[in-house]
Amino acid sequence: MQGLGGFLYLFLFFPPLIYLQRFLQREIQSIFLLITRQAEISTALFSLLFLPGVLLHETSHYLMAHLLGVKTGGFSLIPKKMDNGRLQLGYVETAKTDFVRDALIGAAPLIAGCTAVALIGAFRLEINALWESYSQGGFSSLREALETLFAQPDFWLWFYLTFTISSTMMPSPSDRKAWLPFLALIATSIGLILLLGVGPWIMSHFGNFIASALEAISVVFGITILIHLVLLPPMWVIRKIISRILGYQVV
Numbered sequence: 001m002q003g004l005g006g007f008l009y010l011f012l013f014f015p016p017l018i019y020l021q022r023f024l025q026r027e028i029q030s031i032f033l034l035i036t037r038q039a040e041i042s043t044a045l046f047s048l049l050f051l052p053g054v055l056l057h058e059t060s061h062y063l064m065a066h067l068l069g070v071k072t073g074g075f076s077l078i079p080k081k082m083d084n085g086r087l088q089l090g091y092v093e094t095a096k097t098d099f100v101r102d103a104l105i106g107a108a109p110l111i112a113g114c115t116a117v118a119l120i121g122a123f124r125l126e127i128n129a130l131w132e133s134y135s136q137g138g139f140s141s142l143r144e145a146l147e148t149l150f151a152q153p154d155f156w157l158w159f160y161l162t163f164t165i166s167s168t169m170m171p172s173p174s175d176r177k178a179w180l181p182f183l184a185l186i187a188t189s190i191g192l193i194l195l196l197g198v199g200p201w202i203m204s205h206f207g208n209f210i211a212s213a214l215e216a217i218s219v220v221f222g223i224t225i226l227i228h229l230v231l232l233p234p235m236w237v238i239r240k241i242i243s244r245i246l247g248y249q250v251v
Helices: 004-036 039-049 051-067 099-123 127-150 153-166 179-196 199-246
Strands: 072-075 092-096
Touching: 004 039, 004 199, 039 051, 039 092, 051 072, 051 092, 051 099, 051 153, 092 099, 099 153, 153 199
Parallel strands: none
Antiparallel strands: 072 092
């Protein structure tokens, strides 16, 4: 069925993506804390590292709210420790509205982040070219393409931006509050479409678009997972080495 593969990939990619983001961020926070031994300084360094992603995250909330006619209040990029122990890197205050607009405002960072990662991956990191090199010539062609990519003077800048954006694009728990009724509305709408028998007409006219959109999001999630898998082992090793040298453990 058209689009089913995209749904399957999204379902498979989402849990490891959440886990890898949290695991990698925890390792980086631990490294900063071990080096500085000051919670305030380590928090400041951590927030500076992820500033581009946090800026895009909060700006997307702000712009989506104004696009939907919802008033906004305070806007901050200053990190703040929450009562539950989690670190809030920024926030945008928005007026209370209906659950549809709340859900869209909450999903804005994911939309903006996926778009940014997709554009950087396609036009700066040349993910499509790497895949074509691998599919046509195997690992030898892929190695040559990677060497050319790494040699670009701005490669590490775009890699850094992709990392920070992809690590901060997932909606926070407060962003997801309105998702349940919104998803229930979508499920009800899909049920009505199937009940009325217009599903085949929609798939025949929009099936290719839906499938392409799902595949594009799946590719973005795949890129994000790959970047986190590349960075996680060295961060873990660095944290272990620093902990062994200094004789301290982060609990």
